[in-house]
Amino acid sequence: MYPETxxxxxxxxxxxxxxxxxxxxxTDHAQKELGDIVYVDLPKLxxxxxxxxxxGSVESVKAVSDIYAxxxxxxxxxxxxxxxxxxxxxxxxxxxxxxxxxxxSDPSEIEQLMTVSExxxxxxx
Amino acid sequence: MSDSAALxxxxxxxxxxxxxxxxxxxxxWDMPVQYSGIIDEHNTVRTAVGLFDVSHMGEIxxxxxxxxxxxxxxxxxxxxxxxxxxxxxxxLLYDHGGFVDDILVHKVADDHFFICVNASNQDKDYEHxxxxxxxxxxxxxxxxxxxxYAQLAIxxxxxxxxxxxxxxxxxxxIKYYHFTDGIVCGIPARIARTGYTGEDxxxxxxxxxxxxxxxxxxxxxxxxFVIKPIGLGARNTLRLECKMALYGHExxxxxxPLEADLAWIVKFDKPAFVGREALxxxxxxxxxxxxxxxxxxxxxxGRDGYEVRLNGEPVGWVTSGGPAPTLGKNIGLxxxxxxxxxxxxxxxIMVRNQPVEARTIPTPFYKRAK
Numbered sequence: 453m454y455p456e457t458x459x460x461x462x463x464x465x466x467x468x469x470x471x472x473x474x475x476x477x478x479t480d481h482a483q484k485e486l487g488d489i490v491y492v493d494l495p496k497l498x499x500x501x502x503x504x505x506x507x508g509s510v511e512s513v514k515a516v517s518d519i520y521a522x523x524x525x526x527x528x529x530x531x532x533x534x535x536x537x538x539x540x541x542x543x544x545x546x547x548x549x550x551x552x553x554x555x556x557s558d559p560s561e562i563e564q565l566m567t568v569s570e571x572x573x574x575x576x577x
Numbered sequence: 578m579s580d581s582a583a584l585x586x587x588x589x590x591x592x593x594x595x596x597x598x599x600x601x602x603x604x605x606w607d608m609p610v611q612y613s614g615i616i617d618e619h620n621t622v623r624t625a626v627g628l629f630d631v632s633h634m635g636e637i638x639x640x641x642x643x644x645x646x647x648x649x650x651x652x653x654x655x656x657x658x659x660x661x662x663x664x665x666x667x668x669l670l671y672d673h674g675g676f677v678d679d680i681l682v683h684k685v686a687d688d689h690f691f692i693c694v695n696a697s698n699q700d701k702d703y704e705h706x707x708x709x710x711x712x713x714x715x716x717x718x719x720x721x722x723x724x725x726y727a728q729l730a731i732x733x734x735x736x737x738x739x740x741x742x743x744x745x746x747x748x749x750x751i752k753y754y755h756f757t758d759g760i761v762c763g764i765p766a767r768i769a770r771t772g773y774t775g776e777d778x779x780x781x782x783x784x785x786x787x788x789x790x791x792x793x794x795x796x797x798x799x800x801x802f803v804i805k806p807i808g809l810g811a812r813n814t815l816r817l818e819c820k821m822a823l824y825g826h827e828x829x830x831x832x833x834p835l836e837a838d839l840a841w842i843v844k845f846d847k848p849a850f851v852g853r854e855a856l857x858x859x860x861x862x863x864x865x866x867x868x869x870x871x872x873x874x875x876x877x878x879g880r881d882g883y884e885v886r887l888n889g890e891p892v893g894w895v896t897s898g899g900p901a902p903t904l905g906k907n908i909g910l911x912x913x914x915x916x917x918x919x920x921x922x923x924x925x926i927m928v929r930n931q932p933v934e935a936r937t938i939p940t941p942f943y944k945r946a947k
Contacts, residue, residue: 491907513902
């Protein structure tokens with residue numbers, strides 16, 4: 453369920469680092485807690501995110517939740533799939549429904565994030 | 578997580594938990610917000626049938642020779658116009674015209690009225706009615722009867738067919754906002770053709786200890802129509818599409834029925850009722866703000882409490898807002914200055930500090946085909 457290659461935050465984001473690029477999404481646990489997702493607000497390309505800062509929001513039928521940058525860096529790409537099909541976040545949160553790709557400014561930050569086993573015990577899975 | 582030990586529960590709490598419903602603190606009650614998912618549940622009620630546990634709702638019963646006099650004293654609609662077996666929507670108002678609560682008044686007999694009230698308001702409502710009763714001195718009794726009833730709502734186009742399998746009472750002749758007492762699943766029930774979804778269906782009031790069994794029998798009876806249990810999340814999207822008010826959102830102690838576009842529940846022809854003088858004054862002076870529907874034009878969702886602007890100036894607030902699954906757009910209700918409260922007005926809703934364009938539109942947003 454939760455990929456070994458991802459790192460996780462307490463706010464239920466995941467990040468996959470490949471080279472100096474980090475792909476960021478929300479976890480399956482997060483999408484389940486949110487319920488039917490109807491709207492995703494993502495940042496503009498090129499802006500620089502600081503680790504822990506809000507960079508967008510995910511809205512379910514009932515509520516709005518902020519999404520926080522798990523790592524610092526510049527936004528290289530946002531997932532255009534989500535504007536027209538936000539429900540993909542419920543269906544494939546660890547795959548097709550990634551949120552943003554970030555050019556890491558400090559790759560060592562990744563070590564501060566939870567491993568899969570730490571995250572699973574965090575959510576009681 | 579909230580302290581569930583402090584929350585009130587319905588007789589079906591264990592059933593909800595066992596079925597994997599997601600539970601939330603709703604005004605002090607531990608209630609299911611969703612089972613299969615809000616959109617799926619919403620669509621189930623619009624197209625088939627859904628079953629709701631609304632046992633958290635309160636009931637207040639007024640009995641005695643002057644029961645009608647007390648009801649018509651505390652309620653803004655006109656209970657004297659009700660026939661036995663008929664119900665209507667009304668306001669329980671303060672002297673200043675604001676809402677204590679919105680209520681459903683059922684006339685059971687000439688000397689017996691059954692009032693369905695909001696869960697988190699039931700004790701406040703009861704105390705308000707008792708105080709009004711003490712001051713006015715009518716010959717009747719007031720009972721805070723919430724714990725005596727479980728309330729289930731069977732809503733959707735297949736609602737009547739589902740319930741009909743479980744009762745010998747012929748349901749077809751029961752008209753909208755009418756009710757009868759009869760046997761459902763072998764026990765006495767009050768069977769009312771009312772609801773909070775905009776669909777056909779019934780609400781039944783039964784003994785709480787029977788609720789788990791009756792819940793199961795309704796689900797079994799509705800299986801052929803693919804009935805599903807429905808949580809408060811879909812209850813909210815369903816009522817919002819029909820522009821039904823929710824206390825604490827469209828109405829509260831600071832808002833009057835005239836402002837809330839509910840003038841039809843205020844019967845000024847009735848000589849006296851609590852709040853009449855204040856509302857007459859407000860009517861003569863003219864209201865300054867009014868509840869109006871809107872749809873989002875820009876990308877974003879106007880949510881409860883968001884500021885509404887007109888040409889950059891703050892002028893009002895969103896009372897309820899969110900996606901309308903049946904309509905496939907984002908809708909909401911907001912208070913606006915009367916001059917701007919006509920359909921077709923462009924407004925801006927401050928979504929997370931960014932103005933997003935919206936437009937006022939006629940309500941209800943959704944009306945079922947008859």
